[in-house]
Amino acid sequence: MEAVDALNEIAFWLERELAPTFKVQAFRKAAGIIAGLDAEELAARAADGRLKRTKGIGDRTFQVIREALDGGVPEYLAGLRTRGAGPLVPGGHELHAALRGDLHSHSDWSDGGSPVQAMADAARLLGREYLALTDHSPNLKIANGLSAERLAEQLDIVAEINADGGGFRLLTGIEADILEDGTVDQAPEMLDRLDIVVASVHSKLRSDKRTMTRRMLGAIADPHTNVLGHCTGRLIQGGRGTRPASEFDAGAVFAACAENNVAVEINSRPERQDPPGELIKLALDAGCLFSIDSDAHAPGQLDFLQYGAERAERNGVPAERIVTTWPLDRLLEWAGSRR
Template sequence: MAVHNADIAAVFQEIADLLALQDANPFRIRAYVNAARTIEGWPEELDLWVRRGHELEDIPGIGADLAGKIREILDTGGCAALQRLRRGFPAGITDLLRVPGLGPKRVRTLYRELHVETPEQLLRAARDGRIRELPGFGATSEKRILEAASAYVGREQRMPLAKAAAYAEALLAWLRGARGVRDAVIAGSYRRMRETVGDIDVLVSARHGGPVAERFVAYDEVDRVLAKGGTRASVVLKSGLQVDLRVVAPESYGAALVYFTGSKAHNIELRRMAQQRGLKINEYGVFRDGERIAGDTEASVYRTLELDWVPPELREDRGEIEAARRHALPELVELDDLRGDLHAHTTATDGRGTLEEMAAAARAAGLEYLAVTEHSKRVSMAHGLDAARLGKQIDAIDRLNDTLRGITLLKGIEVDILEDGALDLPDKVLARLDLVVGAVHSAFHLSRKQQTERILRAMDRPCFSILAHPTGRLLSEREPYDVDMERIVRHARQRGCFLELNAHPERLDLLDTHCRMARDEGVLVAVSSDAHAPADFGVLRYGIGQARRGWLEKGDVLNTRALRDLRKLLAGTMRG
């Protein structure tokens, strides 16, 4: 795993940024900034330069301390000093320094006063008019920050996971037909089940790479060939998705899979642990004194570090390595663990399947129960149900359940949470249902405090079972509304209700970090499809991927329960 000058420069620049956020000595900060610039512009890769016998201290501006850190980065791929600094700040806060017009002092103020940690949160704060109230900002500054944050957030083009899957999995199937292929997998952020992907990494195990590369570039969806060699190639598909191919020998396949799956932070920590044991890990294997001692499987790589194999979804350097060392990794929920789905629509509102059709599709998907949760009357564009129409649907579901086999329909509603926290239908009507799914569909502009209080009041209503898509985000279309999820999660625990992980690929809401927060607080999460058509139950796999990223086990997911046990839990939420 080569370490390039750009990698070293990036480490030093991040150290400088974090020191600036600490308000550290300006001369110390400047030393790292200058070192980053020097290294990035150095005419030869430092790894090769050192191996040729040159001294790092001979580089202008590089003293003993910085030279030591460069050697550490070259040997391990990481820097302990940077890891220590990172522990003092939220992940990714240095991205705020990339937004034009923001320096360390302003970032510190935004973080301390408004809890702004990411460019997305900065954009929301500017749109909400909260920045102008801070000392030293004002309306003009806020407008400039809004423009800069909008441009920054919008600059990175990423594709929703489900959309990328349609292209990537078809290509993978095509590649498996190449002569000599032993195994093939999509690695990278795709394998880690991130919500969006920037490009696709395909890893193939084969003794000879030539036939695989030839077949890869000959795929009929290829728009442009960017590069092609004996063991690697890169193309852009007609969809605009870039796909990079790497072919490795079978004895290196596991090590390459660890490397190309990532994340970068996870891999850096593995390399640091290896270095402490006198080992080297790269994409070709694990080596001791130049001899490969592991690498054919991922498990063999982790075993050399005395770690359990880590599921790809957890590889984000968020405690998974320590858990693997202690044999304490969670037994993550699987798609087959789901017994039912607790959020679906029919033609009664904005769905595209009748009650009968949705029931049949859910049964075909292997589910034992399905909650029918139409929109309430406030969502007029979806022809939401009023009390009278809901009553008729309740009766229709009861009649249909008398005839169904292998599937049970639950009577529910996706009721709107109004701006004052009231629900869109009377308690006496809601009390006839098996469950009530509350959702925010309007007034996204409310302040953090107002939005949080609105949801808390709704959760305290006599009939409230599940909070749907809790942050309201639509990937690449609408940002999350500003809400205090820690308060929401803790209130759900006190109230005895549940949170939804909406599996729709444009939502994937809860966030993975909020899933883990719910798990830690003992709040059950419903992984639901929000199906609007019979074919939509397939999206549950993306919800499970998000749940796994949030460390959820089978017992942490509400709808892994058998129907009898589920009914008891839902009954506890219906106090009307």
């Protein structure tokens, strides 16, 4: 196999396993270093020692490249494929198979680790029909949120990717911060241009229940909002530590989502598992729609939808209530219905 493909596939499997970022980036970086070399030049550099002396090529990545040049599947990649052959979770398989797309993902334009094209390519590889690119909005400076000008530039990149066709659509979008006054963070004229708007709270998560409820209701009422992202903001595991769920009037918030045709996100990141099961059931009883999303920050994390599907199935969410099971035309009609 091609050495570049082997390095990138290794990175994919490591991302899926939530491996440390430095380990993933070692393979992504090595792939970038050799990407411009033809097979003959790469083989020559590997044979005479130049490649091994190249900054960014370590012992492991060099071994992978040499084994790929020899015509086989590198041993390290074969092991990862074996580990990844099984599902991530024991249940939710039927619902996972029904998912057509994903409405929450990030690229290196904000706090993701990979280019837009790499995210789109991975979504295609996983059989997605659509993926929404939802990098952060300008208020979230720590995540390199997109100004209106940068978002406009990103829309051109998305248009170029979609020009290839091929039965896949990269949707324009944003994860817009819900500001303290309940407004959605981004210029309205830019929000008008997007296919999908995920609105999420990222700051002052320990606000009192009344304040947080008022804030969330304001964003849900905004006609641009399509999805209420990771509504409790909790973290239950992972390298960032843990964080308790925000307090809000869930009955009022989910009633507003149902009334305004806003989907409640079932966030598939294993460290979030947001909302918890009791809130999924409350939203279901309130008549809400749902969106099972990966919140991927790297290509391999797009496969996290398995986690969300398992949780949705366990809590009795029917496929017809999940917008990411819908075909693209129906999804876009729903997303634009309030604008």
